[in-house]
Amino acid sequence: MVVSGTVDEPVLGILDRVGHGVDLTDCGLYPPALQAAFAPLAEFIRRARLEPYRVPGPTTARARAGKSRKATAERGELKYVLVTISPDGELMVRFVMRSTEALARVRKHLPSLRSALPNLVVATVNVQPAHAAVLEGDREIVLTDSEALTMRLDGIPLRLRPQSFFQTNTEVAAGLYRQAREWVDDVGPAALWDLYCGVGGFALHCAAPGRSVTGIELSREAVAAASATADGLGLHDVRFEAGDARDVVGRLATEAPEMVIVNPPRRGIGAGLARALDESAVGHVLYSSCNATTLAADLSHMPRLRPVRGVLLDMFPQTQHYEVLLLLRRDV
Missing domain, CATH: 2.40.50.1070 (OB fold (Dihydrolipoamide Acetyltransferase, E2P))
Known part of the structure; x- marks a missing residue:
């Protein structure tokens, strides 16, 4: 306010x-x-x-x-x-x-x-x-x-510290994470990256036995909070790194996971990261977007990754804003 x-x-x-x-x-x-x-x-x-x-x-x-x-x-x-x-x-x-x-x-x-x-x-x-x-x-x-404020969603106590991003509408955010978990489990990746991970909402919801999850986030406060939650839940295969998600471009060429989640700000992931994902060995991308214009621009740089599932979530009731979750699969 x-x-x-x-x-x-x-x-x-x-x-x-x-x-x-x-x-x-x-x-x-x-x-x-x-x-x-x-x-x-x-x-x-x-x-x-x-x-x-x-x-x-x-x-x-x-x-x-x-x-x-x-x-x-x-x-x-x-x-x-x-x-x-x-x-x-x-x-x-x-x-x-x-x-x-x-x-x-x-x-x-x-x-x-x-x-x-x-x-x-x-x-x-x-x-x-x-x-x-x-x-x-x-x-x-x-x-x-x-x-830290405990944001308990579906039994997962996400720890929100000052200067950490969290979805505005908590009830809809919980539905967003449940949908993501369902689609990720359907794909069943052994290795998953969550880029722009914030306090770990997607990464922690999508953790599963035998699945390695890495979250990358610019805010060190958010990384500290996400790491504390993972430790508290005993999730030893989930780790978080502080850094710019766009800097993973080089890593995608040598250590690409089977699946990547991206949840960028309104500006989108940008042409560089989009092209790197398209040219990598990543089989699926789960894209959570609050701006269809930048989403469309990013998709234009990922022609090998085709949308196969999508859902629109009314994250901001009575406004023109929204959240859209899109599952992309590599066209082979």
Whole structure:
């Protein structure tokens, strides 16, 4: 949630085209336990005197002609409040701040927030000093004993740490992973790679006796979380590596597994990785995409890998967005 308004009347939601705050706390898509968290969070902002960060709109920009851009732009501290709820009803709350100026006040008043939200298990301050449309910074200050939120899907306790990607719609994500597991088991690969693996959703769901699974993810936080889950489940044939999934191009030529899962961001996997998969010995690719345009572009570079199964999942209800899962098989 973008934080706008004032210290005494904070607005949680988004900004409109001219920079005014739009309250989204009553959106009907939220689970009730998530929606119930917003009023205590607004009260916490007031109590801790966390001034919302001011984003200059078009009018402000014209009015500040001849003045220092930095002096006008860098007003306020609190940029976003990021709230995640687990299937078990537990919460992770991250306060994205311009600096650590208000950190002492956040710490001081955190007990009152935890009293109002007894299901709050992870709280952090993320420092994002840039005046730019960037959601989070590199520095994360954990304020609670727990550093990870347990996202329990189909009995698998995925550990979500700050700055780790997780699917927006948990119920649909569980269906996505179940479908992937069914198709992977039908293929029955002895070796499986999960590229852009995040906290290991696909890799851990698709693990099976006698199957070697390797997950590759850029975020070290996500890799640490996925590795902890695999260790806790005793999955000795599942391992995770920190790295750019696109850097496996060279490895595909010499150690290609029987099957690869890709779950890239909206930009897709790109021509380089797509061509490498097409030219490799990989027999099947399972592609999870949230952007059909980049998916189509990637498929154009993989003519030897033909779509044989597909399913559309309504990951983002009442919007134009979606998730599509596509099984590709090598055309021999």
